[in-house]
Amino acid sequence: MGTISLLIPVLAGCWVYNDAKTRGHTTGSAMLWAAGTVALLIVFLPLYLIIGRKQQVRTKPELRDEKTIDVEATVVEETVICPMCASKVQEDFKICPYCGYTLKPKCETCGQELKREWKTCPNCNTSAPQK
Template identity: 30%
Template sequence: MLAVFGINNDGVNLAVNLLILFLVVIWFALIYWTNADARRRIADPMLVGCATAASLFPFVGTIVYMIVRPPEFLDDVRERELEIQAAEARMVELDHQLCPHCDYPVQREFLRCPSCMRRLKDPCVNCQKPLDPEWPICPFCETEVPGAVQPTASRRRRRREERDEREHPELGETAAFDVTSEP
């Protein structure tokens, strides 16, 4: 058997050889891990190659990579950007709607459409804020709306189905079925 470091004792020589084998296996595992982690965090293939090449320096290269690597995965960055875009779209949608008569962009607080001049909402008799025609009470001043009909359970369910179909058109009839099957 080959004596490593001039060790002639078979037991000590075996322990040293196993330790060296263990360190080599760990080194190759760190090279693989650095490459896999760099591909998940870095979009540029050249930088991924540089990170992998740096890990060829035993242990030190991987430690340096861990210090300078980007803090988040590319998938997390893309997901965050999509969430920001969706939030911005929801904010725009909250402020702007389309006139049901002429499809002109109108804001939620408009009483009349500036394009076709049709009435969109009625003002509250007390505070003059715009009210949805289906509201039985003004949400701003708590004044009851004269002539408004209290919504029944079936009407609420129908509105919920319509809202679910608007929010998730790809579900089609299944969204309405799921909502109506609730207790």
């Protein structure tokens, strides 16, 4: 009986310590929770489950924020500057929505999509429309 009643709070304390650490608690805060659990299991374990584990809820939106930033960064990479009005436009836009500049002209003869830098259509050698 004596061994078990000692072992359970210690095991619970170890679990609380590890759990608190994985949830982003500082070592000091995790050790406080663990020490409290070992000393007063009945009080500190439920308290930790209610208050201590709330930390996880706080870190989740932060992770989501990081992901949104990543997505925004990729969007920024895919933008090009309109040579006409210097607005940021999406790379796959064919026409600048701000000034109507043709960002990706098409060959008038065969309809091949041309890059702005191209002077002639690589398909049929028609000279590309220059604006």
